[in-house]
Each structure stands twice: as C-alpha cells, then as structure tokens.
Amino acid sequence: MEKYWVDINCDLGEGFLDDALLMPYISSANIACGAHAGNDSVMQQTIQLAIEAGVKIGAHPGFNDPENFGRKEQQCSQSELTDLIQSQVVRLQKIAQSFGVSLHHVKPHGALYNMSAASPDIARVIATAIKEMDASLCLYGLSNSHSIEQAKAIGVNCCNEVFADRRYRADGSLLPRSHPLALLTNPEDGCRQVTQMVMHQSVLADSGVAIPVLAETICIHGDAPGAAAMAAHIFNYLQLQSIGLQKN
DSSP states (O other): OOOEEEEEEEEEOSSOSOHHHHGGGOSEEEEEOSSSSOOHHHHHHHHHHHHHHTOEEEEEOOOSOGGGTTOSOOOOOHHHHHHHHHHHHHHHHHHHHHTTOOOOEEOOOHHHHHHHHHOHHHHHHHHHHHHHHOTTOEEEEETTSHHHHHHHHTTOOEEEEEESSBOBOTTSSBOOTTSTTSBOOOHHHHHHHHHHHHHHSEEEBTTSOEEEOOOSEEEEETTSTTHHHHHHHHHHHHHHTTEEEOOO
16 A cells, blocks of 8 residues: 655644643644743743654744634734744744754744635735745645745745644635534544545535645644544544654
C-alpha cells in the first residue's frame, strides 16, 4: 500500500488542559501569543512540550480580545493589522529563541483567520507582515482561500489547511460556530472526513455536495471537548491507512 504523509496541527497554549495529551498525535503546534489567550509562562510550557515531542512550533496570533476568545471580527487599518501580527509573532519568537529553537509557521486565529480567508486585502496584509519578519516562515491558511492565493502571489511559503472537527459550507468556508452542526465531535466522523480530504482531496459540505480541498495540514482544535480523544482516534486510524505524521 502506498504510504501517505500528513501534517496534523493543533491550536495550543490557550489555557486548556489537554495540551500535553495532544502532543503525541500531532506534528505542528500553533501556540497562542498572548492576545486572544496565553501568556509568557504558558508559551514557555507549550514550547517545552513541543520540543520534547518533536513537534514543529508555530505562532497563533489573534485579535486582542480574550473576552471573546478572538472570535469576534474587528476592523483594523493596514498598519494596525501588521502590528497585531508582528508583535505577537515576535513575542513567541523571543521565547522560542531562549529554548534554542525557531518558529516554523504562523497560523492566524479565529475571526482573524476567517477574515483572511474571505478577504484578499486582509490576506495580503497578513502574508506581507509575515514575509517582512521572516521569509522562511510558512503561513497556514484555509485550503483554496484568499489566504493561500495571496501568500503565493507575494512569494510566501504557505500550507493549505483543512479541519478534522469542523463542517464546511459549499463555498469552501467553515460553517459558523453558531450553527448547531458546525462542530464534529464524534471521532468516527472526524476520521471519515480526514480520510476523504487526504485520499480524495474533497470534503462533504453541509449541502451534501463534495467540494475540492487540498489537505497539506489538518487541524484539530485544542479547545474542543474531547480534543485528545479525537486526535488519538484520528492518529491511530491514519496509521492503519498507512498515513503517517510529518514530524520534525
């Protein structure tokens, strides 16, 4: 059987209890940088866990809005958005350097992520901010979205992201969290969705239509109930399908 390799990422350092339990089942950690969640101490702890597990370290910048966990849209000028991204990435970079390691990627969080996916202007500002800081950093963005298109247009390394625990709309965007069916909580459902995305490059939208996706990295949300169980189930299932993790 042909061997497939995938990257599984997880949003971590956000104040939840499963971070250490998730590490064996992922290959990339998106670490909150103190705006929507996290602080220096949590960043240090999460980086240490990632190093011990051989997991790639990435920044997870979001809106400075812990009350809404960075999931409420905000309007920013280009300069404000650039500073929002760069200040958070620099904060995590400095801590990573104290451990003798470098950042691998940047993945915007929450509302910022969805706004980038939907708006070419916002996507371009974010990609440019990353390129100005460190051209070696990879941008994780929603598969086939403006986030990816704009990153490619200005020469930023990028990775098409899909979700194991979220349902999709027919236009390729994520079903809003306010929708009662937005979240996939059954590990079996997550496994079926991941397998379809990896093996067939498509995902079933809420309308019942299969839409194209490119699964270069797969996200499991660390704040979701049962996240560790979901990650373990998907990891073990992928192993049985000869699909391995792209570890450091």
